[in-house]
Amino acid sequence: MKPIVKIESVGQEFPARAGRFVALRDINLAISPGEVVALIGHSGCGKSTLLNLIAGLTRATHGVLLCDNREITGPGPERAVVFQNHSLLPWMTCSENVMLAVERVFGRKEGKAKLTARVVAALEMVHMEHALDKYPHEISGGMKQRVGIARAFAMEPRILLMDEPFGALDALTRASLQDELNGVLAKTGATVVMVTHDVDEAVLLSDRIVMMTNGPAATIGEIVTVDLPRPRDRLELAEDSRFAAYRAAVFEFLYRKQLKKVA
Amino acid sequence: MSAVIAFKNVGSMQVAEVDAMAILPIQTTVSPAPTFMEIAPFSAQEVSPALGRGPGRGERLVHGARELAKTVIPPLLGIALLLGIWALVAVKNNSIPGPMQTWDAAAKLFADPFYRNGPNDQGIGWNVLSSLQRVGIGFGFAALVGIPAGFMLGRFNFMNRMFEPVISLLRPVSPLAWLPIGLLVFKRADPAATWTIFICSIWPMILNTAQGVQRVPQDYLNVARVLGLSEDKVITRILFPAVLPYMLTGIRLSIGTAWLVIVAAEMLTGGVGIGFWVWDEWNSLKVEHIIIAIFVIGMVGFALEQMLLLLAKRFTYESR
Numbered sequence: 001m002k003p004i005v006k007i008e009s010v011g012q013e014f015p016a017r018a019g020r021f022v023a024l025r026d027i028n029l030a031i032s033p034g035e036v037v038a039l040i041g042h043s044g045c046g047k048s049t050l051l052n053l054i055a056g057l058t059r060a061t062h063g064v065l066l067c068d069n070r071e072i073t074g075p076g077p078e079r080a081v082v083f084q085n086h087s088l089l090p091w092m093t094c095s096e097n098v099m100l101a102v103e104r105v106f107g108r109k110e111g112k113a114k115l116t117a118r119v120v121a122a123l124e125m126v127h128m129e130h131a132l133d134k135y136p137h138e139i140s141g142g143m144k145q146r147v148g149i150a151r152a153f154a155m156e157p158r159i160l161l162m163d164e165p166f167g168a169l170d171a172l173t174r175a176s177l178q179d180e181l182n183g184v185l186a187k188t189g190a191t192v193v194m195v196t197h198d199v200d201e202a203v204l205l206s207d208r209i210v211m212m213t214n215g216p217a218a219t220i221g222e223i224v225t226v227d228l229p230r231p232r233d234r235l236e237l238a239e240d241s242r243f244a245a246y247r248a249a250v251f252e253f254l255y256r257k258q259l260k261k262v263a
Numbered sequence: 264m265s266a267v268i269a270f271k272n273v274g275s276m277q278v279a280e281v282d283a284m285a286i287l288p289i290q291t292t293v294s295p296a297p298t299f300m301e302i303a304p305f306s307a308q309e310v311s312p313a314l315g316r317g318p319g320r321g322e323r324l325v326h327g328a329r330e331l332a333k334t335v336i337p338p339l340l341g342i343a344l345l346l347g348i349w350a351l352v353a354v355k356n357n358s359i360p361g362p363m364q365t366w367d368a369a370a371k372l373f374a375d376p377f378y379r380n381g382p383n384d385q386g387i388g389w390n391v392l393s394s395l396q397r398v399g400i401g402f403g404f405a406a407l408v409g410i411p412a413g414f415m416l417g418r419f420n421f422m423n424r425m426f427e428p429v430i431s432l433l434r435p436v437s438p439l440a441w442l443p444i445g446l447l448v449f450k451r452a453d454p455a456a457t458w459t460i461f462i463c464s465i466w467p468m469i470l471n472t473a474q475g476v477q478r479v480p481q482d483y484l485n486v487a488r489v490l491g492l493s494e495d496k497v498i499t500r501i502l503f504p505a506v507l508p509y510m511l512t513g514i515r516l517s518i519g520t521a522w523l524v525i526v527a528a529e530m531l532t533g534g535v536g537i538g539f540w541v542w543d544e545w546n547s548l549k550v551e552h553i554i555i556a557i558f559v560i561g562m563v564g565f566a567l568e569q570m571l572l573l574l575a576k577r578f579t580y581e582s583r
Contacts, residue, residue: 087482091504
């Protein structure tokens with residue numbers, strides 16, 4: 001299958017006090033349609049930097065990133081982003097927040113009723129239809145993140161970029177949102193690139209786990225292909241030896257090969 | 264974004280001012296709206312007495328009365344203390360009228376606050392209104408200039424650096440020092456007084472707006488970029504609502520200072536106005552009227568502040 005996203009010898013440098021700081025080097029990755037890819041690594045390894053490059057929020061200093069064979073030169077609605085801290089606009093209700101995205105993508109072609117239907121459908125998908133007219137501060141952290149996901153999905157993006165989407169949530173809420181996301185992915189067949197530092201989350205959700213070496217000058221260390229059947233059930237997998245093996249492989253990489261030197 | 268650091272010098276002073284306001288008891292009225300989680304357990308508690316499990320009716324009445332006493336008694340004590348000291352001073356010093364004497368004079372004065380006997384003898388109501396009008400006009404012009412200027416300074420680092428020394432130099436100057444310039448330029452007392460209001464109102468307006476623009480969370484701007492919002496949508500849907508609370512703080516600080524300054528300015532310029540009225544009553548040695556004016560000025564200032572706090576509360580959003 002032709003890849004949606006191609007990352008070809010990408011490097012990223014930032015100006016620093018003493019010359020330049022090399023954050024990423026020699027990144028090569030191709031992502032196929034419908035694939036769920038997790039980027040994992042110790043903090044500071046540049047996984048978020050890589051995601052921002054795909055999102056087009058920053059430009060790479062070396063190499064080239066392609067989406068549908070076109071160079072990524074800036075953000076675009078075909079690459080929706082779910083931010084770590086939901087980033088809902090606090091002065092708008094949940095439905096207005098989603099509408100802002102829907103309007104931008106479909107506003108030219110579709111009437112008001114159709115747009116509203118899209119908003120409602122997106123919020124229904126994450127079971128937030130009860131909060132259409134609630135403001136973000138009136139709902140819990142997990143609910144806000146659901147709305148954030150709904151906003152991204154409502155744009156019908158070619159690829160969904162998630163930056164530690166559940167990082168700010170407690171363990172139980174995180175688990176239920178992971179299951180929900182798995183359900184949504186099964187329904188939509190979406191392509192996802194997800195930054196995480198949660199090994200279980202990576203194995204549970206993704207088809208491939210891209211493990212990154214420690215920065216500076218981080219690059220892709222190893223890639224684990226997770227060959228577990230879908231739909232995946234958290235409880236069944238807990239007993240599954242393959243799940244344990246994938247988990248062990250990622251832990252092995254993170255804690256034996258890439259152990260952070262503690263100063 | 265890059266402008267944040269450059270403006271820190273001037274900006275931080277403003278922050279200090281804002282924070283100081285937060286210490287005032289008045290500020291407690293703007294406590295943020297309770298979140299969903301906060302409401303839930305509270306309402307459960309309220310329901311329980313209705314179910315007959317809570318304290319009895321009499322007990323609740325006593326509890327209510329106690330709560331009422333807690334909120335009402337301390338302020339009353341404070342006012343009583345003020346009146347007591349005043350009465351004591353009046354007894355010792357014959358030239359200062361006591362509370363009762365002032366009260367009688369106030370009753371007479373407020374029996375007809377809107378009379379007009381020529382330009383220099385008008386009711387206290389007219390005086391207060393014309394002072395408010397001056398504040399309104401001067402302040403309105405300051406908002407017209409200061410808010411767009413604040414947006415420019417917050418958005419463009421170059422502008423920020425360019426105007427930082429100018430603002431740092433001019434801001435500490437008493438607005439009254441500008442009064443002669445106003446008289447010179449406008450040739451009349453009235454616009455000169457308005458001019459001082461303009462000068463004193465514009466600094467908080469510029470600085471707070473600029474700070475608000477610089478503090479728009481990067482996340483919101485990223486959302487705008489990812490969604491690919493058009494420039495006008497970025498301004499109306501993201502920048503303006505994010506900056507509004509800061510702007511309202513600037514407006515509140517401006518109005519507070521303007522109300523302080525107008526009294527002094529009018530003492531110098533004359534005409535109709537509460538400041539001039541105080542000076543006029545001093546010239547005819549009606550001390551009780553001066554005391555009344557002090558109370559009136561205080562109450563109007565308090566009312567202005569409360570109005571703006573209510574407005575700010577309406578437009579303050581929880582970001583988490």
